[in-house]
Amino acid sequence: xxxxxxxxxxxxxxxxxxxxxxxxxxxxxxxxxxxxxxxxxxxxxxxxxxxxxxxxxxxxxxxxxxxxxxxxxxxxxxxxxxxxxxxxxxxxxxxxxxxxxxxxxxxxxxxxxxxxxxxxxxxxxxxxxxxxxxxxxxxxxxxxxxxxxxxxxxxxxxxxxxxxxxxxxxxxxxxxxxxxxxxxxxxxxxxxxxxxxxxxxxxxxxxxxxxxxxxxxxxxxxxxxxxxxxxxxxxxxxxxxxxxxxxxxxxxxxxxxxxxxxxxxxxxxxxxxxxxxxxxx
Amino acid sequence: xxxxxxxxxxxxxxxxxxxxxxxxxxxxxxxxxxxxxxxxxxxxxxxxxxxxxxxxxxxxxxxxxxxxxxxxxxxxxxxxxxxxxxxxxxxxxxxxxxxxxxxxxxxxxxxxxxxxxxxxxxxxxxxxxxxxxxxxxxxxxxxxxxxxxxxxxxxxxxxxxxxxxxxxxxxxxxxxxxxxxxxxxxxxxxxxxxxxxxxxxxxxxxxxxxxxxxxxxxxxxxxxxxxxxxxxxxxxxxxxxxxxxxxxxxxxxxxxxxxxxxxxxxxxxxxxxxxxxxxxxx
Numbered sequence: 244x245x246x247x248x249x250x251x252x253x254x255x256x257x258x259x260x261x262x263x264x265x266x267x268x269x270x271x272x273x274x275x276x277x278x279x280x281x282x283x284x285x286x287x288x289x290x291x292x293x294x295x296x297x298x299x300x301x302x303x304x305x306x307x308x309x310x311x312x313x314x315x316x317x318x319x320x321x322x323x324x325x326x327x328x329x330x331x332x333x334x335x336x337x338x339x340x341x342x343x344x345x346x347x348x349x350x351x352x353x354x355x356x357x358x359x360x361x362x363x364x365x366x367x368x369x370x371x372x373x374x375x376x377x378x379x380x381x382x383x384x385x386x387x388x389x390x391x392x393x394x395x396x397x398x399x400x401x402x403x404x405x406x407x408x409x410x411x412x413x414x415x416x417x418x419x420x421x422x423x424x425x426x427x428x429x430x431x432x433x434x435x436x437x438x439x440x441x442x443x444x445x446x447x448x449x450x451x452x453x454x455x456x457x458x459x460x461x462x463x464x465x466x467x468x469x470x471x472x473x474x475x476x477x478x479x480x481x482x483x484x485x486x487x488x489x490x491x492x493x494x495x496x497x498x499x500x501x502x503x504x505x506x507x508x509x510x511x512x513x514x515x516x517x518x519x520x521x522x523x524x
Numbered sequence: 525x526x527x528x529x530x531x532x533x534x535x536x537x538x539x540x541x542x543x544x545x546x547x548x549x550x551x552x553x554x555x556x557x558x559x560x561x562x563x564x565x566x567x568x569x570x571x572x573x574x575x576x577x578x579x580x581x582x583x584x585x586x587x588x589x590x591x592x593x594x595x596x597x598x599x600x601x602x603x604x605x606x607x608x609x610x611x612x613x614x615x616x617x618x619x620x621x622x623x624x625x626x627x628x629x630x631x632x633x634x635x636x637x638x639x640x641x642x643x644x645x646x647x648x649x650x651x652x653x654x655x656x657x658x659x660x661x662x663x664x665x666x667x668x669x670x671x672x673x674x675x676x677x678x679x680x681x682x683x684x685x686x687x688x689x690x691x692x693x694x695x696x697x698x699x700x701x702x703x704x705x706x707x708x709x710x711x712x713x714x715x716x717x718x719x720x721x722x723x724x725x726x727x728x729x730x731x732x733x734x735x736x737x738x739x740x741x742x743x744x745x746x747x748x749x750x751x752x753x754x755x756x757x758x759x760x761x762x763x764x765x766x767x768x769x770x771x772x773x774x775x776x777x778x779x780x781x782x783x784x785x786x787x788x789x790x791x792x793x794x795x796x797x798x799x800x801x802x803x804x805x806x
Contacts, residue, residue, distance in 0.1 A: 320695060325622065352697020362688035365711050374706060375696040422692070429696055 269296040271433060271463045272317060276331035279312050281324065285494035286312040290331070292482055292500055294433075299455060299464045301478030301503065303471055305518070308484040309495025310467040311359075314435050317465065318354035319347040352379065355431035359438040361418035363410035363425070368402050371410045371421055375429045388428060395461075396424035397454050416447025423454065427462070434458065436466040440473065452477050471519060474503065481506040483515045560783060564776030572777060577743040577754070583770065587778050589745045593659070593753035597738065598728050600663035600749060601670055606720055608667075609674030616675075617682040618704055636672035643668045644733035652737055659749035662738030669730055670723040677719020681712040681800070714800020718793045725789035729782055731757035756782050 272294035279286045287309035294300050302310045315321045316329060319340065333340040340350060363371050372389045381388065389406075393399040398420045402413070410421055419439060426434060436455075440448040455464060455477050468474050474481050482500040486493055499506065499515045510516045571586050578585025612632070616625050643665055651661040685708050693703040709716075734755055741754040756778050763775035 318695065320691065323691070323694065348694075348697055348699055350697075351695055356695040358688065358691060358695075360688060362686070362692045364689060364692065364707055375698065378698050378702050378706060379696070425692070425696070431697075 270294070270334075271296050271336060272465075273334040273337075274331070275334075277313070277316060277333060278330040279309070279316060279321065280328040280330075282326045285492065287484070287495040287497075288487075290484075290495075290497045292497060294463060294465055295480070296463050297459055297461075298479045299459055299466065299477055301474035301481045302465065302467045302484060303469065303474045303481060303518075304484030304495070304498075305486060306469065307493075307495075308486045310469075310484055311437055312495070313484070314356075314437055314465055314467050317433070317435055318351045318356055320351070320356065322347050352429060353431055354433045354435060355426035355429065356435045356437065357419070357422050357426050357439045359441055361415060361422050361442070363413070363418050363421050365409065365411060367407050368410050368413070368421065369406040372424050372428045375425060379429055381429065392424040392428035393421075395427055395458065396420045397450060397457070398424055414447070416443050416450060419443060419447070419451060420454065423451075423458075427458070431462070433463045433465070436464065438467050438469065441469065448473070471507075475507050478503045483510075483512075483518060485514050485518070557783065560776055560780050564773060564778070564780040567770075567773040567777035568780070572774070576745050577759070579743055585743075585774075587756065587759060587774070587781070589741070589743065589754040590756045590759040590778065591781075592745050592747065593738075593741065594728055594755040594757075596747060596749065597659060597663050597666060597734070597753055597755055598724055600660065601666035601727055602720065602724060604664065604667035605670035605674055605723065609671050609723075610678050610716060612671075612675040613678035613682055614704055614708075617679055618700060618708070632672045632675050635668070636676065639732075640669055640730055641732040644736040647733060648736035657736075657738050657740055657752040659738055659746075659751065659753035662734050662753060662755070663749070665733030665737050666727040666730060669733065670727050673723040673726060674716075674719050677722065678712070678716050681715025681719070682708060684715070685711050712800070714796050718797040718800070721789050721793040721796065725786045725793075728785060728789075729757055731761060734758050735761070 270293055272292070274290060274292045274294075277290040277292075278288045290313060302313060304310055312321065316333060317335075317340075321327045321329065329341060335350075335354070339345070364374065366374065369389055372392050373385050376382070376385060376388055390399060390403075393402060398417060401417060402408075402421075410418065413421060419442075423434075423439070440451045443451065452473065455466070458464060466474075466478065479502065480500065481503040483498045483506060484495050485498045487496045499510055499512045501511070505511075506515060507519050510519060516522075569586075571584065573586060573591065574588055575584070575586035576589040577587065612628075616628060620628065647661055647665040647668070651658070651664060655661075689707050689711070690703060693707045694700070698706070734757060738752045738755060739758045741752045741758075746753055760775045760778050760782070763771040763778070766772070
């Protein structure tokens with residue numbers, strides 16, 4: 244338990260890019276000048292950000308600064324919102340995610356997502372995890388796949404005797420871990436987590452956080468959180484978003500992106516410092 | 525205070541008026557049920573359900589041919605209206621862009637409000653003129669009546685499925701149609717059945733379209749849908765025009781049977797809906 248409360252290992256982005264482990268330098272997302280409009284509203288503007296393989300990247304910031312909008316661009320979930328316009332470029336492993344030939348369904352298959360509110364299907368625990376792989380043609384050794392996903396989500400021991408029970412009978416924290424199991428059962432390359440613990444109690448939250456440390460070995464994780472302590476506990480890199488008000492026009496901007504340690508102990512931007520020290524937000 | 529007193533009195537008066545209105549509605553149904561039962565119950569017997577209509581001028585006989593015919597007509601109509609209605613609702617809630625969904629919605633609402641005599645004469649012109657009356661023409665007319673009812677009911681339950689479930693499925697990289705089949709429909713089967721049962725209850729009593737399409741039928745049990753099928757609504761209509769008081773009583777009894785079926789169907793629909801609600805509630 245104590246492990247999850249220590250500050251994440253110090254990784255200096257600049258240093259990491261220069262030397263460090265080669266995996267840290269492997270770019271997963273390269274985002275340039277990302278601007279998102281919903282109708283006439285600008286949600287975020289001009290975001291440049293890089294996400295690295297097997298690293299946990301946290302997105303923090305006050306409510307309404309576009310954190311969720313940002314993360315939903317990474318697997319094209321924003322396509323489902325009518326009136327969304329996306330400018331700028333998101334390169335995923337070197338390929339433009341929004342190029343005309345790209346199939347958003349295939350994007351979502353490779354980039355999984357866990358939502359703020361646990362949303363298990365009204366099916367059995369087994370089917371919640373097994374349905375995705377079955378529909379997507381990964382029918383071979385389905386039992387093993389389900390077990391592996393549930394183990395990875397640290398849920399197996401709690402549910403192995405009642406796999407046929409309805410998933411809605413699980414507690415909130417268990418439901419959220421089930422959603423994580425469901426997401427990793429289809430073997431995505433990246434896992435996006437949109438405030439995965441915001442509706443959970445502290446014990447369930449720390450279970451999810453420990454789990455993220457485990458998942459880091461196999462996945463690249465991006466987590467949105469409005470809980471700064473959580474970002475400090477789990478993330479290697481932290482991006483601070485804020486709301487910029489420019490004559491009546493409000494939009495989210497990326498203020499600072501650096502190692503988590505730097506963001507929380509010695510931020511270079513005054514706005515970041517104000518936020519992490521609790522002066523606003 | 526005076527004003528306060530006035531408000532209290534107005535409130536009380538309106539409460540009484542509303543209660544009386546509700547009682548009137550219940551009373552209307554009670555009067556219909558009681559008067560039909562009083563006049564028809566005497567004709568109910570085992571023979572009434574199992575024997576076909578008596579030959580002209582002969583005593584006795586039942587409504588077996590009309591029961592079978594109505595069952596066949598409604599079954600056939602459901603087979604036509606259910607898939608189209610459900611798919612229409614799926615299109616409207618899951619696939620259609622807004623600028624198409626709105627006009628289609630209007631069309632369906634208009635269809636639901638279309639007088640059944642209009643549907644009857646339309647099907648008469650389409651399928652009966654130049655051919656003969658037939659069971660499938662009657663069933664088609666009933667299906668036109670059922671279609672908007674099923675589509676509307678299905679649409680309402682599909683909208684009850686939380687959008688977070690759609691997101692969960694789409695975020696797995698599952699295509700929309702598979703999402704509909706695997707996540708959305710299973711959560712709404714109960715509601716779709718409810719709507720279908722109500723549409724069946726409605727169609728089983730429709731008379732006007734069947735007068736045009738399936739009203740010249742024989743006295744024996746008929747299951748060939750290319751021929752006109754006997755049915756309860758038209759039988760009630762025919763018998764009520766006969767001079768024989770025994771046939772009048774049979775018409776009332778047939779009406780009682782029809783009403784009993786509609787009542788049972790409505791109760792079944794309510795039970796189904798309650799079950800599907802609890803399934804989605806958590």
